[in-house]
Each structure stands twice: as C-alpha cells, then as structure tokens.
Amino acid sequence: MTHASIGKAGNDGEKDRSDCLITVELAPSGGVQVSLVSKVQALFGDSIIALGRQVADFFEIQHARITIADKGALPFVLAARLEAAIKKVMPTDKEFLLDMLPENTFPSMRDKHRFSRLYLPGNTPGLMINAGLHKPNAIILDLEDAVAHDKKDEARFLVRNALRSVDFKGAERMVRINQLPDGLEDLDVIIPHQVHVVLVPKCENARQLKLVNDRIAAIMQNNSHNQPVWLMPIVESALGVVNVFEIASSENVVAVAIGLEDYTADLGVNRTPSGTESLFARYQLVNACKAAGVQPIDSVFSDVADTDGLTQYVIQSKALGFEGMGCIHPRQIRVIHEHFAPGVQEIEYAKKVVTAFELANQQGLGVVSLGTKMIDAPVVKRAQRTIKLAIAMNKLSPNWKENTTESENV
Amino acid sequence: MNKSGSRVINAIGRAVPTTVNGKPVVPYKGIGKHRPEGKKFGPRISSCADFPDNGDKRVATLQDALIKAGLKDGMTISTHHHFRNGDLIAVQIFDIAAALGIKDLVWFPSASFECHAPLIKYLEDGTIHHIEGSMNGQLGRFTSEGKMKGTGVLRSHGGRYQAVQDGEVEIDIAVIAAPTADFFGNANGVEGTAACGLLGFALVDSQYADKVIVVTDNVVPFPCVPWQIQGNYVDYVVEVAQVGLSSKIVSGTTQVTKSPDRLLIAELTASFCEQAGLIQHGFSFQAGAGGTSLSIGIYFAEILKAKGMKARFARGGSNQYLVSMLEEELVEYILDGQTFDLEGVRSMRENPRHVSTSPFTSYNYHGKGNFASMLDVVILGATEVDVNFNANVVTHSDGVLLHGIGGWQNCLFAKCTILPIPLFRDRIPVIRDEVTTICGPGELIDVIVTERGIAINPLRTDLIEKVKDSGLPVKSIQELKAEAEKICGVPARIQFEDDIVAVVKWVDGTVLDVIRKIKA
Numbered sequence: 001m002t003h004a005s006i007g008k009a010g011n012d013g014e015k016d017r018s019d020c021l022i023t024v025e026l027a028p029s030g031g032v033q034v035s036l037v038s039k040v041q042a043l044f045g046d047s048i049i050a051l052g053r054q055v056a057d058f059f060e061i062q063h064a065r066i067t068i069a070d071k072g073a074l075p076f077v078l079a080a081r082l083e084a085a086i087k088k089v090m091p092t093d094k095e096f097l098l099d100m101l102p103e104n105t106f107p108s109m110r111d112k113h114r115f116s117r118l119y120l121p122g123n124t125p126g127l128m129i130n131a132g133l134h135k136p137n138a139i140i141l142d143l144e145d146a147v148a149h150d151k152k153d154e155a156r157f158l159v160r161n162a163l164r165s166v167d168f169k170g171a172e173r174m175v176r177i178n179q180l181p182d183g184l185e186d187l188d189v190i191i192p193h194q195v196h197v198v199l200v201p202k203c204e205n206a207r208q209l210k211l212v213n214d215r216i217a218a219i220m221q222n223n224s225h226n227q228p229v230w231l232m233p234i235v236e237s238a239l240g241v242v243n244v245f246e247i248a249s250s251e252n253v254v255a256v257a258i259g260l261e262d263y264t265a266d267l268g269v270n271r272t273p274s275g276t277e278s279l280f281a282r283y284q285l286v287n288a289c290k291a292a293g294v295q296p297i298d299s300v301f302s303d304v305a306d307t308d309g310l311t312q313y314v315i316q317s318k319a320l321g322f323e324g325m326g327c328i329h330p331r332q333i334r335v336i337h338e339h340f341a342p343g344v345q346e347i348e349y350a351k352k353v354v355t356a357f358e359l360a361n362q363q364g365l366g367v368v369s370l371g372t373k374m375i376d377a378p379v380v381k382r383a384q385r386t387i388k389l390a391i392a393m394n395k396l397s398p399n400w401k402e403n404t405t406e407s408e409n410v
Numbered sequence: 411m412n413k414s415g416s417r418v419i420n421a422i423g424r425a426v427p428t429t430v431n432g433k434p435v436v437p438y439k440g441i442g443k444h445r446p447e448g449k450k451f452g453p454r455i456s457s458c459a460d461f462p463d464n465g466d467k468r469v470a471t472l473q474d475a476l477i478k479a480g481l482k483d484g485m486t487i488s489t490h491h492h493f494r495n496g497d498l499i500a501v502q503i504f505d506i507a508a509a510l511g512i513k514d515l516v517w518f519p520s521a522s523f524e525c526h527a528p529l530i531k532y533l534e535d536g537t538i539h540h541i542e543g544s545m546n547g548q549l550g551r552f553t554s555e556g557k558m559k560g561t562g563v564l565r566s567h568g569g570r571y572q573a574v575q576d577g578e579v580e581i582d583i584a585v586i587a588a589p590t591a592d593f594f595g596n597a598n599g600v601e602g603t604a605a606c607g608l609l610g611f612a613l614v615d616s617q618y619a620d621k622v623i624v625v626t627d628n629v630v631p632f633p634c635v636p637w638q639i640q641g642n643y644v645d646y647v648v649e650v651a652q653v654g655l656s657s658k659i660v661s662g663t664t665q666v667t668k669s670p671d672r673l674l675i676a677e678l679t680a681s682f683c684e685q686a687g688l689i690q691h692g693f694s695f696q697a698g699a700g701g702t703s704l705s706i707g708i709y710f711a712e713i714l715k716a717k718g719m720k721a722r723f724a725r726g727g728s729n730q731y732l733v734s735m736l737e738e739e740l741v742e743y744i745l746d747g748q749t750f751d752l753e754g755v756r757s758m759r760e761n762p763r764h765v766s767t768s769p770f771t772s773y774n775y776h777g778k779g780n781f782a783s784m785l786d787v788v789i790l791g792a793t794e795v796d797v798n799f800n801a802n803v804v805t806h807s808d809g810v811l812l813h814g815i816g817g818w819q820n821c822l823f824a825k826c827t828i829l830p831i832p833l834f835r836d837r838i839p840v841i842r843d844e845v846t847t848i849c850g851p852g853e854l855i856d857v858i859v860t861e862r863g864i865a866i867n868p869l870r871t872d873l874i875e876k877v878k879d880s881g882l883p884v885k886s887i888q889e890l891k892a893e894a895e896k897i898c899g900v901p902a903r904i905q906f907e908d909d910i911v912a913v914v915k916w917v918d919g920t921v922l923d924v925i926r927k928i929k930a
Contacts (some may be wrong), residue, residue: 017836018836018837039836040808040836040837040838040901041808042807042808042809042902042904043807043808043837043838043901043902043904044837044898044899044901044902045902046902047899047902071836072835072836072837072838073837074837074897074898075899129897130670130671130861133671133674133861133862134670134674329670330670330674331670331673
C-alpha cells in the first residue's frame with residue numbers, strides 16, 4: 001500500500017449522523033495538534049481531543065495535524081476513523097483496540113434458528129448502535145455491497161470496533177466479507193473479535209470455502225481463539241446453484257443463502273414478484289441444504305414499505321422449505337419472525353405428538369400413536385423441533401408439560 | 411453585570427432572582443402553593459361613542475393602526491403564533507416601529523419561530539428591549555449569548571393567559587393576524603387562504619389588551635362567523651395583501667416517523683399504556699405533533715379498534731391522524747388548541763365535534779379548573795430528564811436556549827404524563843444527574859419511555875404494580891442513565907456565566923428556574 005501525505009477517513013455529509021470525518025497530516029515538527037469541530041463539543045470536546053492524542057501516541061506519531069469534524073460519533077467510531085486515517089499516511093501493523101464488552105463474548109451454535117438477519121452497512125455507524133434493540137436473530141456487518149470501493153479499508157476498522165464495542169443484544173454476530181480474494185484480508189481484521197458466522201458472497205464452489213476455512217484456522221491459531229466460526233455461503237450465480245450441494249456440505253457451513261438479485265442478473269432475466277424465474281434455484285438450494293443438514297436461507301425482500309408483499313413472500317418461502325431470510329430494515333423483522341415461526345395449530349399438534357411419544361417411551365412401546373393414527377419417527381423429530389423453536393421464540397412456556405391448561409401464546 | 415438583582419433559592423433548589431426587568435417576581439413555592447389574592451386585571455372601559463355606529467373599524471394600513479393605537483417607547487406589543495413559521499405580521503410591526511424611531515418595546519408573542527429571526531436586528535438596535543414568550547432557534551441563541559437588552563421571560567400557553575389575566579403583563583397593543591375577519595373585527599381561522607384553524611392563543615390578547623388591531627387578507631361582509639375573536643374587543647381592522655404563508659402555516663413535523671428506533675419507542679409507549687390499563691372505553695388523551703407522538707396516536711387507534719372501544723375526547727394539536735380517528739368514531743370529540751395541518755383545519759370547519767378551545771379553557775392555572783388536568787394520558791417530549799424526573803424542554807444539553815415551553819407545563823397535570831424520548835441523541839445522553847433547566851417538577855412526570863427501557867416515577871406505585879408482570883422492559887431511571895453513559899461516556903458539566911438571560915415561569919407565575927449566559 002502506498003502512503004499519502006494526508007489521510008482521511010469517515011463521513012461528515014449532511015445526513016451522516018453518529019459519524020465523523022478525520023484528517024491526519026504528518027508534520028516535520030510542532031508536536032501533535034488536534035483540532036475539533038463537534039456538535040457535542042460542550043459535553044465531550046475534551047474527551048474527543050484526549051482520544052485523538054491517545055491514538056496518535058499509540059501509533060507513535062511525533063508531529064501531526066489531526067482535524068476532527070464530529071457529528072456525535074461514539075468513541076468506537078472515532079477510534080476506528082483515527083486509525084484508518086493514520087494508516088493511510090504511515091505503515092504500521094499495530095491495532096488500536098478498545099475493550100471488548102463482556103456481553104459480546106458468548107458463543108453461537110450450529111443449529112441456532114436464523115429466521116432473520118439484519119444487514120448493517122459496514123461503514124455507517126448510525127445504523128449499528130441500536131440494531132440489537134429490534135431483536136433480529138442475527139446482525140450482519142456488511143463489508144461487501146454496502147460499502148463504497150474507496151471506503152473498504154476504513155469500514156474494516158469500523159466493523160472490527162463495532163464487534164468489540166456495540167452490544168447487539170444477543171443477536172448472532174455475522175460479517176459479510178468481500179468477494180475473494182479481498183475477503184480473505186477482511187478475515188485478518190475481523191476474525192479475532194468474536195465473529196460467529198462469516199457470510200461468503202458470490203460463492204460458486206467448495207474450493208473457495210476451503211480458502212476461507214484455512215485462513216480462519218490460521219488466524220485463530222495466532223490468536224489462541226477457539227470458538228468455532230461458522231460459514232454461510234451466499235449462492236448468487238447459475239454455477240453456484242449447480243454446485244450448491246458441495247457448497248452446503250463444506251466444513252463449518254451452517255446455512256446457505258441465495259442472492260436473487262445477482263442470480264437473476266446472471267440468468268439475464270428480471271426478478272419478478274412471483275419469483276417463477278428463480279424457482280429452480282430455490283428448490284435446488286433447499287434440497288441440497290436439507291441433504292447436507294444445513295439451513296436453507298432465502299434472499300432479501302427489497303421493498304421496505306410493502307409489508308403485505310413481504311408477508312406473502314415469507315409464507316411462500318417457508319412453504320418451499322426455507323428457514324430464514326435477510327432483512328434490509330428493522331421493520332421487516334417482526335413479519336419475518338411471525339411467519340417463519342411455528343403457528344398456533346402447528347404448536348398444538350407438536351405438543352400432542354411429543355406427549356404421545358414420551359408416553360409410549362414410558363410404557364416401553366415401540367410404536368407411537370395419536371388417536372388411531374400411527375406416528376412415524378420423522379414426524380416426532382419435526383414435532384420436537386417445533387416445540388424447541390416455539391419455546392425459543394416465547395410462543396410456548398418451557399414448562400408446557402406441567403401446565404398444559406394455561407395459555408401459552410404470549 | 412447582573413441585570414436581575416438579588417437571588418434566592420426557590421422550592422426546587424434553583425437560585426432565582428427576586429426582580430425581573432425591574433419588576434418584583436415570586437420564587438417558585440411548590441405545586442399549588444402560590445395562592446395569590448385580589449382581583450384580576452381590568453382593562454380600560456370603552457364607549458361605543460368612540461366607535462362608528464356602522465361598525466366599520468377599518469384603517470388603511472398597519473402603520474396607521476399602530477399610530478392610532480398610540481404606539482410609543484416601552485410599550486408591550488403582543489402577537490399570536492397560529493401561523494407558525496408562516497407569520498408575516500410580527501416582523502412588519504417592528505419594521506414600522508423602527509422606522510418611527512420607537513425604542514424599548516417588549517414583544518409578547520404566544521410563541522416564536524424561525525421566521526421571526528429578522529427581529530434580531532431590532533433587539534440589537536434597541537427597538538425591542540426583550541421578549542416575553544418563547545425564544546426559538548436563532549432568537550434563543552441570541553438570548554443565550556447574552557445579547558438581549560432585557561431578560562427574556564418564558565411562559566407556558568396557560569401561563570401566558572394567567573400572566574395577562576393576573577396583570578403581570580399589561581398588553582398595550584395586541585395585533586391579531588386573522589385568516590378571515592369582518593370590518594367590525596369579528597375574526598376566525600377556519601376560512602381564507604391563510605386558514606390556520608382557530609385563534610385561541612389570541613383570546614387573552616383580545617380580552618385584556620388596551621388596544622386591539624385585527625389584520626387580515628380576507629375581509630368578509632359582517633357577520634364573520636364563527637367569531638372566534640369577538641369584534642367587540644377590537645379597535646381597528648387592517649386589510650393587507652397577505653397575512654401569512656399557508657405553506658408554512660402547516661407544520662413540517664406532522665409526519666409519522668420512519669425511524670425504526672422512534673417507532674420502537676412509540677410501540678413501547680402504546681404497549682405501556684395498554685398494559686397499565688390507561689386505555690379504557692371513554693378515556694382521554696393528548697399527544698403532540700412530533701413524529702413519535704403521531705405514531706403513538708396511530709397505535710392507540712389500533713388498540714381501540716381491536717378492543718371495540720372509543721376515547722371520549724382527545725386534546726389537539728390536531729392533525730390528519732387525529733381527524734381520521736374522529737371520523738372513524740374512535741374518538742368522540744377533539745378539543746383543539748391548534749391545528750397542525752389542513753385536514754385539521756377542514757375538520758374544525760366542518761365537524762361540530764371538533765371544538766375550538768383556548769388556553770383559558772385548556773390550560774389556565776388561575777381559573778376554576780382546566781381541561782389538561784382531566785386528561786387520562788398525555789404524551790410529551792423533553793430535551794433532558796434528570797434522575798428525579800425533573801424535565802427540560804427549553805435548553806439543550808449544551809446550555810443554549812432553543813425552544814419555548816408551549817402547553818407542555820400545563821399538560822403535566824394530566825393523570826398520567828409520559829415522556830417518550832430516545833435515551834441518547836447521537837452522543838448526547840438525555841437522562842442527566844441534573845437537568846440544565848427545570849421546566850417541569852419531577853413529581854408531575856410519571857413515565858419515561860426510551861428505546862432501551864421504561865422508567866416509572868417511584869411515586870407512581872400504582873403504575874409500577876400494574877406493569878410488573880407485563881414483560882415490558884421496566885428499569886430504574888438510574889439504570890437507564892448508566893446504560894446511556896456506558897455507550898456515550900459521561901458528559902462534562904456545562905459552564906455558564908453568572909448573568910441571567912431568561913427566566914422560566916411556572917404555571918402560577920412564580921419563577922421556576924433561570925437560563926444563564928453561555929460561555930463564549
């Protein structure tokens with residue numbers, strides 16, 4: 001990387017909130033001069049300038065002019081912007097890390113439900129801070145399509161700092177890296193910071209996932225980090241759809257998502273509301289995922305204002321066998337949860353099946369029956385899964401067996 | 411320089427002056443503690459002998475009317491704010507006064523807007539001595555910088571009525587801009603190109619001012635009905651080409667919020683009201699015009715519809731959403747203080763259940779009751795709240811005066827006062843150890859709803875009990891404050907100069923707090 005004489009990072013456009021634009025210019029003498037213009041000057045001016053000095057000091061800068069145009073950026077944003085600007089003017093491998101919030105260190109599980117995952121543009125801090133409050137199953141810090149080409153470097157530091165400093169309130173922590181090979185460099189910056197799932201865009205074969213797995217393993221070895229990092233490849237091309245089974249069966253893959261905007265572009269057709277043009281791809285992906293034992297995840301629904309359209313889309317998606325989809329706005333989360341979650345009748349039926357199964361076990365019977373009907377093992381398995389989900393989503397009390405008379409539909 | 415003489419500590423612990431602009435004032439004594447005796451202010455007796463028998467009170471120009479009204483140095487001139495940011499008359503009054511070389515006027519508006527920023531030049535050149543009303547935006551900043559000659563006085567809408575009625579403020583000339591009037595001075599806000607719905611804020615001006623001038627761009631033949639302003643109070647009628655900019659009369663804030671965080675706050679607020687049993691058949695509510703408040707109104711409508719209930723009345727500011735609740739019979743009456751959009755104006759014109767009110771009926775604390783205290787639920791905003799639930803609506807956390815009080819203080823007397831506010835705005839925490847300016851005592855503020863949790867005033871054990879098993883994220887106000895500071899950091903204390911630039915009056919005319927000059 002060549003180094004400029006002036007390094008800039010961040011945003012201070014009319015509509016940029018909770019962000020800042022930082023300019024760093026190395027100087028031959030005069031010490032470190034920090035100047036600040038901030039909408040929160042009266043309340044945080046001194047602490048922002050102190051942070052500027054602390055970061056400059058950390059990177060062993062002797063003489064520089066640092067200007068900060070601040071629009072209410074939180075410390076993790078200021079620190080990321082300072083680091084990004086500094087790294088544009090001088091080479092260094094050091095990283096300025098703020099403390100990791102203890103609440104951000106929980107592990108995730110392979111079979112966690114993933115109905116909704118909220119996309120957060122990786123260079124837009126204002127959308128990250130409250131994202132967890134809307135209770136998506138997962139958040140995705142997106143380094144790929146949501147970040148402009150010339151902002152890719154600074155977005156990595158912002159995403160890394162967000163992973164450490166923003167409490168996403170228990171949502172699974174996902175990062176969408178850039179297309180390979182650039183995406184491998186993203187991994188170096190983000191993996192040591194409690195990433196649960198890496199989304200691999202434009203995935204077309206298992207070889208790409210091996211590169212990702214190998215890179216992650218190498219990073220983890222260097223960082224004595226031992227929580228698993230799962231993968232969610234995104235299939236977005238005709239070739240990817242052809243190879244979807246080898247993708248789904250790759251190591252550490254927990255789910256495969258389909259990206260229909262790029263897929264339909266690859267086919268040279270328009271994406272329509274009825275979605276007939278992508279039915280083959282969606283069937284194929286669902287089937288391959290089920291065969292590989294991973295979750296099939298549907299594409300996003302892009303009209304944020306169209307709640308009825310989204311509802312129809314989710315109902316159809318669930319009927320096809322998908323187990324979740326992406327969201328581009330918090331308003332979509334509730335609709336997605338409501339319709340992917342087990343319904344009232346589904347839960348009632350599952351309760352009956354599970355009760356009958358446990359009764360048969362107690363009585364040492366090999367055959368489970370409900371009324372006059374015999375129940376097969378897969379039906380029992382599905383019912384158990386439904387119950388587990390219903391409990392996880394607060395639709396059923398964990399003690400439902402003890403109080404079957406109380407109303408469970410919270 | 412201390413323009414305000416000696417100071418005492420009032421009942422809420424703030425150091426307040428004993429004189430303001432040379433007149434003695436009473437420090438705040440506590441809620442309901444100040445009980446003035448004596449008679450109300452009485453305006454001069456008029457005689458029909460001094461007015462034309464044919465009822466035609468028209469004069470050629472506003473300048474002629476002001477001169478006939480005896481405009482001179484030191485007078486108090488009042489205006490109303492029903493035209494909001496589309497007011498064309500207030501600035502003209504002072505253009506005329508300045509051209510005539512008049513000095514040291516007191517401007518007594520019911521509220522100010524950005525369109526009044528041109529008055530700064532008259533505050534600078536001495537035409538205007540000080541403002542008693544609200545000092546918004548640029549006027550607020552000018553005041554905070556200590557540049558106003560006198561001391562600003564901030565009052566609630568009810569407090570403005572009280573101050574005039576009690577004789578604390580004597581209006582020399584009231585200029586009432588009206589969308590429609592007849593030559594006798596009967597006027598209303600429902601007709602005309604500048605229709606603004608009603609003229610309730612100008613009621614007290616018409617009743618008590620020494621001279622009253624009605625200015626309109628729509629003179630109709632006598633009688634102008636409804637006569638929201640009665641011509642019998644009016645001295646002169648002036649016809650002008652344009653009285654207000656209708657595009658700016660309709661407030662830009664009357665859009666439902668699209669912000670997911672604010673929608674979350676609105677949803678939590680509505681859910682709290684439902685779980686706490688506040689939403690009942692026959693209940694009453696008031697929600698403001700901000701995006702979050704509008705969304706709360708919509709959630710109320712959904713809850714009422716789902717339960718087959720009706721609200722007996724809603725207090726306005728009315729807007730299209732409240733009007734549709736009225737028309738869908740989810741609410742039986744709108745008792746309206748100001749209309750925020752054209753749907754509100756239309757409804758008030760056409761629907762007898764959409765009733766025009768005034769600060770006298772709704773808010774005046776020195777009356778025989780008022781409507782605000784009868785409300786079951788009121789939804790208000792705030793710039794800051796402290797750990798004792800005291801709240802601020804006039805200054806920002808950087809200490810700068812930017813807003814008026816409006817009806818906010820008066821509404822605190824509702825049965826349940828809820829402030830839905832974001833826990834922090836960008837990096838600015840809303841819950842503080844101490845608010846910069848106390849506008850409302852904490853004992854009247856019941857619930858704070860933020861996107862990260864709900865704090866209930868410990869005094870409201872009944873509400874705490876009602877929602878304890880609701881699953882709502884109820885937290886202590888200290889917990890909410892700690893959560894914000896964990897994210898934002900602990901803000902520094904603002905440094906002020908000693909000079910008092912404005913005082914905040916309580917609803918009974920006592921001095922609740924002061925605003926001091928910001929450090930340059």
